[in-house]
Amino acid sequence: MQPIxxxxxxxxxxxxxxxxxxxxxxxxxxxxKASMTTEDFLLDFPSVSKMQIAAxxxxxxxxxQATATRISA
Numbered sequence: 001m002q003p004i005x006x007x008x009x010x011x012x013x014x015x016x017x018x019x020x021x022x023x024x025x026x027x028x029x030x031x032x033k034a035s036m037t038t039e040d041f042l043l044d045f046p047s048v049s050k051m052q053i054a055a056x057x058x059x060x061x062x063x064x065q066a067t068a069t070r071i072s073a
Contacts, residue, residue: 004055018056021047028053 005016005025015024023045031041038053 004052004059018048018052021045023048025056028056 003019006019007016012022017024
């Protein structure tokens with residue numbers, strides 16, 4: 001499986017970006033904070049795929065659940 005996010009010091013100053021793009025992951029969360037949708041993001045950043053967004057959110061959800069389990073234990 002390919003990584004969802006890459007970090008390279010020479011691409012967008014080392015910001016975590018969607019694999020194969022120059023689109024920082026932070027922008028997706030900025031859209032969500034502004035009550036914009038995934039579709040809005042995809043229209044503005046067509047180099048990112050819906051599958052990349054879904055995979056990122058799934059991975060983050062898994063991390064959140066693992067953290068919650070450790071905290072409650």
